[in-house]
Amino acid sequence: MQEQDVRMHVNGKQVSGKVETxxxxxxxxxxxxxxxxxxxxxxxxxxxxxxxxxxxxxVRSCLMLAVQAxxxxxxxIEGIAKEDGSLHPLQEAFRNNxxxxxxxxxxxxxxxxxxxxTENPERNEEEIREAISGNICxxxxxxxxxxxxxxxxxxxxxxxN
Amino acid sequence: xxxxxxxxxxxxxxxxxxxxxxxxYLDDIQLPNMGYAAxxxxxxxxxxxxxxxxxxxxxxxxVQAVFTYDTLPSSLVSKTQLETYPAPIIKQSMCPELLAxxxxxxxGQAIAMVIANTRHVAEDAxxxxxxxxxxxxxxxxxxxxxxxxxxxxxxxxxxxxAASIETKFGDVETAFEECEDSIELSFKQHRGGxxxxxxxxxxxxxxxxxxxxxxxxxTQCPYLVRRMxxxxxxxxxxxxxxxxPDVGGGFGPKAGYYPExxxxxxASKELRKPVKWTEDRREHxxxxxxxxxxxxxxxxxxxxxxxxxxxxxxxTLDSGAFLNYGLLLSATTLMPLPGPYKIKNLHVTxxxxxTNTVSxxxxxxxxxxxxxxxxxxxxxxxxxxxxxxxxEMRQINLVKNEDFPYQPGSKHRNGSMMTYDSGDxxxxxxxxxxxxxxxxxxxxxxxxRARGKYLGIGLACFIExxxxxxxxxxxxxxxxxxxxxxxxxxxxxxxxxxxxxxQVIAENLDIDISKIRVEAGDTxxxxxxxxAIGSRTGVNVxxxxxxxxxxxxxxxxxxxxxxxxxxxxxxxxxxxxxxxRSDSNQFITLADxxxxxxxxxxxxxxxxxxxxxxxxxxxxxxxxxxxxxxANIAKVEVDxxxxxxxxxxxxxxxxxxxxxxxxxxxxxxxxxxxHGIGNAMFEQMVYDDSGNxxxxxxxxxLLPLASEMxxxxxxxxxxxxxxxxxxxxxxxxxxxxxxxxxxINAIEDALTPFDAYIxxxxxxPEYILELVDGEKMAAE
Numbered sequence: 001m002q003e004q005d006v007r008m009h010v011n012g013k014q015v016s017g018k019v020e021t022x023x024x025x026x027x028x029x030x031x032x033x034x035x036x037x038x039x040x041x042x043x044x045x046x047x048x049x050x051x052x053x054x055x056x057x058x059v060r061s062c063l064m065l066a067v068q069a070x071x072x073x074x075x076x077i078e079g080i081a082k083e084d085g086s087l088h089p090l091q092e093a094f095r096n097n098x099x100x101x102x103x104x105x106x107x108x109x110x111x112x113x114x115x116x117x118t119e120n121p122e123r124n125e126e127e128i129r130e131a132i133s134g135n136i137c138x139x140x141x142x143x144x145x146x147x148x149x150x151x152x153x154x155x156x157x158x159x160x161n
Numbered sequence: 162x163x164x165x166x167x168x169x170x171x172x173x174x175x176x177x178x179x180x181x182x183x184x185x186y187l188d189d190i191q192l193p194n195m196g197y198a199a200x201x202x203x204x205x206x207x208x209x210x211x212x213x214x215x216x217x218x219x220x221x222x223x224v225q226a227v228f229t230y231d232t233l234p235s236s237l238v239s240k241t242q243l244e245t246y247p248a249p250i251i252k253q254s255m256c257p258e259l260l261a262x263x264x265x266x267x268x269g270q271a272i273a274m275v276i277a278n279t280r281h282v283a284e285d286a287x288x289x290x291x292x293x294x295x296x297x298x299x300x301x302x303x304x305x306x307x308x309x310x311x312x313x314x315x316x317x318x319x320x321x322x323a324a325s326i327e328t329k330f331g332d333v334e335t336a337f338e339e340c341e342d343s344i345e346l347s348f349k350q351h352r353g354g355x356x357x358x359x360x361x362x363x364x365x366x367x368x369x370x371x372x373x374x375x376x377x378x379x380t381q382c383p384y385l386v387r388r389m390x391x392x393x394x395x396x397x398x399x400x401x402x403x404x405x406p407d408v409g410g411g412f413g414p415k416a417g418y419y420p421e422x423x424x425x426x427x428a429s430k431e432l433r434k435p436v437k438w439t440e441d442r443r444e445h446x447x448x449x450x451x452x453x454x455x456x457x458x459x460x461x462x463x464x465x466x467x468x469x470x471x472x473x474x475x476x477t478l479d480s481g482a483f484l485n486y487g488l489l490l491s492a493t494t495l496m497p498l499p500g501p502y503k504i505k506n507l508h509v510t511x512x513x514x515x516t517n518t519v520s521x522x523x524x525x526x527x528x529x530x531x532x533x534x535x536x537x538x539x540x541x542x543x544x545x546x547x548x549x550x551x552x553e554m555r556q557i558n559l560v561k562n563e564d565f566p567y568q569p570g571s572k573h574r575n576g577s578m579m580t581y582d583s584g585d586x587x588x589x590x591x592x593x594x595x596x597x598x599x600x601x602x603x604x605x606x607x608x609x610r611a612r613g614k615y616l617g618i619g620l621a622c623f624i625e626x627x628x629x630x631x632x633x634x635x636x637x638x639x640x641x642x643x644x645x646x647x648x649x650x651x652x653x654x655x656x657x658x659x660x661x662x663x664q665v666i667a668e669n670l671d672i673d674i675s676k677i678r679v680e681a682g683d684t685x686x687x688x689x690x691x692x693a694i695g696s697r698t699g700v701n702v703x704x705x706x707x708x709x710x711x712x713x714x715x716x717x718x719x720x721x722x723x724x725x726x727x728x729x730x731x732x733x734x735x736x737x738x739x740x741x742r743s744d745s746n747q748f749i750t751l752a753d754x755x756x757x758x759x760x761x762x763x764x765x766x767x768x769x770x771x772x773x774x775x776x777x778x779x780x781x782x783x784x785x786x787x788x789x790x791x792a793n794i795a796k797v798e799v800d801x802x803x804x805x806x807x808x809x810x811x812x813x814x815x816x817x818x819x820x821x822x823x824x825x826x827x828x829x830x831x832x833x834x835x836h837g838i839g840n841a842m843f844e845q846m847v848y849d850d851s852g853n854x855x856x857x858x859x860x861x862x863l864l865p866l867a868s869e870m871x872x873x874x875x876x877x878x879x880x881x882x883x884x885x886x887x888x889x890x891x892x893x894x895x896x897x898x899x900x901x902x903x904x905i906n907a908i909e910d911a912l913t914p915f916d917a918y919i920x921x922x923x924x925x926p927e928y929i930l931e932l933v934d935g936e937k938m939a940a941e
Contacts, residue, residue: 001281020281036189037182039409041281046859051359077182091180095172098828102655103179104186104358104409125836133868136859138358138410139655140828141835141896143865 006070010035011079011112017149019066024048025059028051028066029076041136048135051108052076058115059118079105090114090148100110100149101139109135113149121156166668169825173660174674175653183445184407184699187362187379188439195364196225198425198438199283201273201290202447203265206299206517206852207314209266210272214291218275220659221289223282224477226432228274228424230262234431238395243496245389245418247488251324252532255315255483255515259393259420259427264297266482267517269855271420276428276436278501295682295741297519299852303454303479307514314482314515323513325690326496330570331506332646336471346542347458348900349921350531352524354451355843356864357654359409360440361449362750363422365429370681373401375685376426379409381416381654382692387684390416390426405682411654412836413523414450416694417486421448450486450522451886452848454479455494455531459509467549467557472539476531479521480513486522488513492574494528499569500536501624501790502558507570517852525836526625526894527695533623537902541619551620551906552594557623559586566883573626573786581624581788583880589792589814591620596874597794597812610914615799616809616913621899627817627891628700628884630783633691635705637666637713641759643737643752645670645677647709650690651702652682656893657825658698662706664822667709671735671752689780696789696891703821704781712777716770720757721749723767751775781863787882787890791815793834793899795907800932802914804926806833806842808871811900815875818882818890823880826892831873833896839865841904846934 007016010033017032029035029052038061045063052061053075054115063069068154090110093099102104107136109132116131117123124129128149137145163214178184203210215227233240242256259271273290276396277283298312306443314321337343364377374396380386383403391398408415421438430435440449459474478491491513499507560567560581594600599618606616635649649661659679667674680686691697714734721739722729727749732739740748755775758766766773770895776806796809813830820826847855856862882889901922908929909919917932 022281030189034270036186037184039359040188041360042859044858044860047358047442079737081181091261092179095176098173098824100176100179100655101657101828101832102358102408102410103175103184104655106179107182109179129651129867129870134868136358136864136866138356138412138836138864139832141831141833141865142870143831143871143873144828146867 004067007073008069008072010074011076021065021067022053023066024062025052025064025066025069026061029061035076035078039104040105042104049108049111051111051135053111053115054114058112075099077110080110089160092153093148093152094112097144097148097151099140105135105137109137110143117153121153121160123153125150165296165557166664166674167821169822171660171674171822173657173662174663175253175657175659186407186409187358187364187377190364190377190406191710192366192435195435195437196276196432197280197283198436199275199280200271201287203261203270203272205265205296206268206301207297208264209263209295210261211292211293212273213264213293215273217289217741221282221286223288224275225278226276226428228260228428229285230258230260232257232604234427238393240447240678241696242420242485243393244487245485246489248488248637250326251488253318253323253485256336256481256485257420259424264316267519268852269519274424274428276432279319286645290603295367296508297417301515301516301518301727301848301850301852302515303477304456306516307477308514314517318515319411321515323480323515324488324491325510325512326488327508327510328498328571329508331471333473333506333508336464336506338639341464342469343460343462344542344546345460346538346919348538350455350457350534351845351922352530353416353846353862354446355412355449355524357410357412357415357600360442360445361415361419361421362439363425364435365425366435367429367433369433369721373400373402373405374430376422377406377702379403379415379423380405381411381694383652383682383684383821384650384690385692386418386422390423393423393932394426396558402685402738405652408654411693412525413527414694415654417450417522440913443857445655447519450520451481452490452521452524453481453846457535459539461543463543465547465587467543467547469502469504470555473506473508476509476511478513479516479518481516481518481520483520485520490523490528493523496532496574497532497624497626498531498536498571500533500538501560501622502536503560505570518848525833526897529625529894530690530837530898533621533898533903535904537621537910539653539904552590552599552624555590555620555622556587559590561587572854577625580785582785582882582884584788584790584816585878585880586622586790589878590788591622591818592876593794593812593814596876597796597810599794602796615801615911617797617799617907617909619795619907619908619910620903621791621793621903623899624788624897625696625891625898626786627696627789628783628787628889629695629697630701632780632782633698633701633705634687634689634778634780635702635709635775635777636687637706637709638774639713639751639755641756643676643750645672646680647677647706647908648680648687649702650687651698652693654693656693656829657700657822658702661699661821661825662702665706666710669707669935670714672737676737681716696895697894699821700787700885700889700891701783704887705779707887708781712774712779716775716777717751717754719769720754720767724749724757783885785884787818789817789890789892789895791895791899793903797905797907799908799911799929804929806924806929808838811871811873813875814878814894816878816880817892817895819888820877821880827875827894830896833894834873834900835865835870837897837900838870838904841924843923845923880933
């Protein structure tokens, strides 16, 4: 199997490796970069658990090859908290609103919402529900997640102004 | 200090790791020199097989081993999966060979296992294994399979009936002879699969020098896995440690014992190295147990005033290809009948029938959602027949408060009489009607119909036997740093048990919750356990943690009394120390007390102390099961042109006795309701006539999404259970159990002008159009 060199910025750090071209970004992040916070739920591009942020956009890391992310800026769940370890408003809101149970979909939920609310935090409930309609959660029934997103959105809007 | 913990909305101790991406799930565990497993699975539903070549796979670069039935070690006690729950009533028990020998019985059955340097290579090698299939006739439809002249699902069977069971009490025949009126109804129930966002996974780590195996499994029941792998491999239980790390959801199907658990243990032992297998999503659809079909035919006898006097009928339950989880699904289907309704004469039989599809076992609620659905459909059908409002019909038939403790007449599967311990069923009905403005909605519905808009409201009332014993133990230990370590046999897949255990201990020992470390899901840390099934953990672990913490507190006070030379009643435990009430400067910390009882420090134990350590273990038992209950209302709007269903609102009144953490309970209820809505509207595991699964990804198999879910309004009543000292009842499945019935009753209610009867679920847009058009055509 043909191997290629890849190099990308992940959570502000340079990560490089030699990968088979068939290796998807999710596997590369988990195995080569050791960032196991990104979870693979279906590898069909439907469940959204593996969502990471590539050059500002939320993407499914199971649908993108590692070699396609060459030279890209990638943010994973491990890069969401601030450098001093304090939580991002989304993470705080997830805890406050019981927006996670098993925690397996959580990384994808937070990264999807991070990209969505960073672009514009002024969002209503319907828009939030639409934004996470590509992320499946089997535990929570989504209610806590929506509450958390609303709480974080208003904090993020305040921080921005 | 002195902050109340029990009953408070305490944030979860589990969350910090998980929201930072620092959880440790099965696939996150990397061990040095690890091999990766992949399985070759049957592509046919029923066939004779012969493996003609494994050489190409064996010699592929990076492959370490290829296992087939023939090359499994002869030291195994059996090459066939041992029965998890054997029972004399099982007529014909079929469990799969760990790897199929010469016949396969469903698409997805494991035929060969490859271990390689990477998962990619292991999968490549599976492709190179040559299998010759000689097709046999697959039996996919459970009704056809149940017939005595059916083709067989396995060549070795006499017929396809795995077992026949019944629930019977009263005098059904006389009740039908004497009844004022009766109706018949039949329906098909379909519940999907597990669909935890984390698939299954197993990692075996055999240590040759120690002769010990550490087996990590994404399981709900590590002690069961230890027991079964021990028996399968013929290794003592003490040589096997099973660890359930962070588990990404369970919902029932992760409670079983699977061939892969034994196979990965075997591979690790044979290769003397760690071996990991992570199930992929397609494998989850074709190899993890599902729940699927039940066909119900019922007859109901009643009085003209709506009082139901008797119920009889038959259930045909699709067991799938194997009965690797015993009859628990069958038993939990019949046992809850007749639910919260007073029906004195009842006889329902059930056949568990093999088909050439994936095996079944309980999914959230097990058979209880099926039983609850049956009862709520019966109530609505009789209400419609007699033109009585469905809410009034429930009021007439519900068990009343003066009836508790109430024995419906059925037997629990441990042989005891079912006993509903406490509740307020009619009060909850009144409360949920009020919350949903039931009467107001009826008016709104009339007005909407006049405008060609079809609104519907559906009710469901249910009971749930929870907290099944005999126990779930907890050990509470104060260590020499003053931290508290709680170890337990309970396991968690997201339910927040660690938080709840910590709350109970924190309240009893008056200590900050951050000082408590909960160790769970590890057979190496606690000797006995059962697992997270049947809404039992909160109850069992709650009362054991409470009891163990009280024992530790008493022990601390007793020792402090000796050391401080004060009578115990002049001492109090607060903020990590025992203090004199009269002088808070006179104190001894829990850390120092623990040190005094530490075996290395204490030359001898103080007078009156029989056990070392500032610790206590408790296995509180509960033979008498607490029954949770509830009343739900769903409101929907059905678009008869597109067949689309919009869920407008959903209301729950739930009673799980004394609530330990309302935030966690509400999370369980809301998530559970959405699971039920998924069953009612979306989830459908489809097989074609040849037994090929047609829905093996989330594009084809639909799960509920945020964009379709309504706001779910939850309220509680708390009738403490007399069945345990804390008044607890379980809460894990009470969201799901009534939800299908409430939803289908609501959809059918919306279609009243079309006189539609919903005979199956999930109710898809296509089915709505069929119901609407069919009725229109019949009218023309």
